[in-house]
Amino acid sequence: MSESEQSTRGPVVTPARLIAAVCVIVPFIAVLGVPIFDKDKPEVAGFPFFFWWQLLWVAVTAALMGLAYYVVRREELARRPVAVGGTVVAAAPKADGGDGAASSETDGTDGTDGTNGTEGDTAEEGDAE
Amino acid sequence: MTRPLSASSVPTPNVGSHGINQTELFVVIFFFLVVSVLGFLAARWRKARDANHLEEWGLGGRSFGGWITWFLLGGDLYTAYTFVAVPAALTAGAFGFFAVPYTIIVWPLVFLFLPRLWSVSRKRGYVTPADFARGRYGSKSLGLGVAIVGVVATMPYIALQLVGIQACLDVIGIGGKGSSTFAKDLPLFIAFAVLAAFTYTSGLRAPAVIAFVKDFLIYLVIIVAVIYIPTRVVGGWHGIFHLASTTKGKTKPGFLSLNEANGKANAFPYATLALGSAMALFMYPHAQIGVLSTKNRNTVRKNLAGLSLYSLVLGFIALLGYMALAVGFNGTPTGHLGGNAQRAVPALFDAVFPSWFAGVAFAAVAIGALVPAAIMSIAAANLFTRNIFVDFIKPDATPKQQAQVSKTVSLLVKFGALIFVLGLDATSAINFQLLGGVLILQTFPAIVIGLFNRWFHRWALVAGLWSGVIYGIVVAWQQKKFAADGKTVLQQHFGNQIAKVPGTHLYSYIAITALVLNLVVAVALTLVFRALKVADGVDETQAGDYTADEGDADLPDLIEAEPALAEI
Numbered sequence: 001m002s003e004s005e006q007s008t009r010g011p012v013v014t015p016a017r018l019i020a021a022v023c024v025i026v027p028f029i030a031v032l033g034v035p036i037f038d039k040d041k042p043e044v045a046g047f048p049f050f051f052w053w054q055l056l057w058v059a060v061t062a063a064l065m066g067l068a069y070y071v072v073r074r075e076e077l078a079r080r081p082v083a084v085g086g087t088v089v090a091a092a093p094k095a096d097g098g099d100g101a102a103s104s105e106t107d108g109t110d111g112t113d114g115t116n117g118t119e120g121d122t123a124e125e126g127d128a129e
Numbered sequence: 130m131t132r133p134l135s136a137s138s139v140p141t142p143n144v145g146s147h148g149i150n151q152t153e154l155f156v157v158i159f160f161f162l163v164v165s166v167l168g169f170l171a172a173r174w175r176k177a178r179d180a181n182h183l184e185e186w187g188l189g190g191r192s193f194g195g196w197i198t199w200f201l202l203g204g205d206l207y208t209a210y211t212f213v214a215v216p217a218a219l220t221a222g223a224f225g226f227f228a229v230p231y232t233i234i235v236w237p238l239v240f241l242f243l244p245r246l247w248s249v250s251r252k253r254g255y256v257t258p259a260d261f262a263r264g265r266y267g268s269k270s271l272g273l274g275v276a277i278v279g280v281v282a283t284m285p286y287i288a289l290q291l292v293g294i295q296a297c298l299d300v301i302g303i304g305g306k307g308s309s310t311f312a313k314d315l316p317l318f319i320a321f322a323v324l325a326a327f328t329y330t331s332g333l334r335a336p337a338v339i340a341f342v343k344d345f346l347i348y349l350v351i352i353v354a355v356i357y358i359p360t361r362v363v364g365g366w367h368g369i370f371h372l373a374s375t376t377k378g379k380t381k382p383g384f385l386s387l388n389e390a391n392g393k394a395n396a397f398p399y400a401t402l403a404l405g406s407a408m409a410l411f412m413y414p415h416a417q418i419g420v421l422s423t424k425n426r427n428t429v430r431k432n433l434a435g436l437s438l439y440s441l442v443l444g445f446i447a448l449l450g451y452m453a454l455a456v457g458f459n460g461t462p463t464g465h466l467g468g469n470a471q472r473a474v475p476a477l478f479d480a481v482f483p484s485w486f487a488g489v490a491f492a493a494v495a496i497g498a499l500v501p502a503a504i505m506s507i508a509a510a511n512l513f514t515r516n517i518f519v520d521f522i523k524p525d526a527t528p529k530q531q532a533q534v535s536k537t538v539s540l541l542v543k544f545g546a547l548i549f550v551l552g553l554d555a556t557s558a559i560n561f562q563l564l565g566g567v568l569i570l571q572t573f574p575a576i577v578i579g580l581f582n583r584w585f586h587r588w589a590l591v592a593g594l595w596s597g598v599i600y601g602i603v604v605a606w607q608q609k610k611f612a613a614d615g616k617t618v619l620q621q622h623f624g625n626q627i628a629k630v631p632g633t634h635l636y637s638y639i640a641i642t643a644l645v646l647n648l649v650v651a652v653a654l655t656l657v658f659r660a661l662k663v664a665d666g667v668d669e670t671q672a673g674d675y676t677a678d679e680g681d682a683d684l685p686d687l688i689e690a691e692p693a694l695a696e697i
Contacts, residue, residue, distance in 0.1 A: 040385035046366030062437030
């Protein structure tokens with residue numbers, strides 16, 4: 001998805017984005033794959049497996065979210081040498097009237113300043129989706 | 130186990146058997162007054178440039194940083210749902226624990242799409258999810274659909290908050306045996322009058338300030354409960370699980386894991402409830418408000434690891450349901466709760482804590498229900514104003530008139546919720562939230578998919594939305610809730626939100642089945658409309674909008690620039 005937004009960016013798949021994608025996907029498998037944990041043994045600290053497994057994944061997911069934010073943000077900052085406040089983003093014309101064509105059109109516009117680091121997020125979101 | 134386990138040291142009085150516990154009542158009233166004063170003072174906090182403006186009243190001026198956001202988003206998760214409904218569901222077995230995977234996977238979902246929603250909303254001045262749907266697809270009808278579903282779906286969720294407060298008041302002894310109907314409902318009316326008053330004057334700033342008090346009380350109560358109660362049950366946590374899962378010496382199936390005895394029939398409903406609830410959460414207008422009122426694109430993402438703490442605490446709160454079972458409270462007619470499992474947590478607090486601390490705990494639950502109720506009613510009101518009132522009734526309404534309409538509607542929504550409480554069976558409150566989820570999840574394609582991709586045709590999305598909603602309502606209407614014997618019907622309509630998926634042997638959360646139907650309709654009709662060359666709407670957003678951030682030179686000023694209004 002949103003290929004048009006990525007077309008003028010650097011490589012679409014970067015190690016950072018790959019790590020973030022894994023961080024985002026793994027919790028779904030771990031807690032929605034019910035057969036994985038639908039049993040009561042082994043017990044830990046009095047908690048049946050079913051319960052401690054899911055509680056454990058709260059903590060694991062928190063750590064994964066922290067990691068995902070860290071790698072994505074680091075890559076984003078590396079691509080954007082200028083501080084956010086100083087960035088000049090090209091003022092895109094409003095209401096372009098294009099249906100669906102809007103996305104590819106503006107892409108060129110902010111591609112010119114080359115400093116819009118948040119673009120990294122977009123691509124990452126696209127990947128993981 | 131060779132060691133005998135018992136919980137005889139904990140008394141289990143019948144709810145309503147004693148008179149009003151005055152200490153508890155006094156403590157609750159005290160905290161209520163503190164919170165009310167704070168609510169009124171909140172209007173002066175971070176003084177608004179124009180308090181009557183909708184963006185100011187409804188989004189707190191989009192100025193909230195990390196800490197406030199953490200508390201505000203906590204209001205979306207810590208509600209009577211967490212404190213009353215989920216533990217009550219656990220008293221019927223491990224199945225109710227689906228709330229934990231639900232609140233786990235909600236954060237990866239948030240990581241994926243909320244920054245884009247924040248950016249496009251900030252850039253285009255969107256205040257509600259329906260604003261986005263309308264702007265993205267150039268379709269007022271789609272905006273209207275999202276708005277109507279949002280307002281209606283919020284009502285049962287607010288109703289759940291009322292049920293939570295009611296459960297506390299029942300246990301304190303207000304509205305117990307011998308009270309008239311008037312005496313029973315009066316405390317609810319008082320609570321809502323106070324809530325309505327400070328919401329009306331302070332807007333979103335009131336719940337944001339009160340959220341601090343609320344979270345402090347909740348953490349205090351939960352830490353004490355989770356550490357102290359296991360010491361009162363012989364065998365600690367092991368004892369709690371053992372006692373909760375046995376009756377007359379026999380292990381009950383479905384308490385230590387989903388369903389040891391009868392295969393894995395519960396796995397799919399469990400997973401779909403978790404997935405459906407997680408996908409639905411940030412479709413609610415109130416949850417989006419928490420996000421849109423943040424200062425920049427990454428505020429929420431940055432706080433995700435911290436927000437997960439909420440999920441962990443939710444897990445332990447859920448287990449209060451097992452603690453209640455372990456000491457002898459349960460939802461059966463002989464379970465000391467008057468046959469109403471919603472009272473399990475308040476009754477547990479009442480039984481194990483000294484009265485003054487039980488009062489603190491009830492205050493935490495009651496305030497924990499009021500704050501989300503306030504946020505929800507504000508959000509629903511914003512929706513109505515922007516996407517129904519302005520779009521269809523009075524297009525030239527001034528910002529001041531809009532704020533006025535919002536305030537009035539937020540009152541009406543609260544009364545709508547009251548009708549839900551009185552109209553549906555309140556002994557299974559989690560149903561209220563799940564019913565809201567069935568409806569709100571149908572806006573997922575228009576919002577979340579729309580954030581990434583604009584392939585769908587606007588009319589196909591409208592048709593998909595309404596197909597999903599109608600299917601969901603019809604199927605939910607046909608559901609019954611059965612008593613433990615499996616025969617006696619306790620509630621005729623909307624009694625249960627899990628139904629068979631047509632054409633299969635699987636049972637699933639109705640919201641997910643309806644969403645699949647919604648998507649199938651949307652895909653099929655998109656192909657048809659494209660083939661017939663039906664006019665597509667104009668997309669007012671641009672690719673760069675989805676990555677806009679605080680500090681970008683071309684961001685519109687918050688108050689003056691209102692693209693959505695300017696174009697009318």
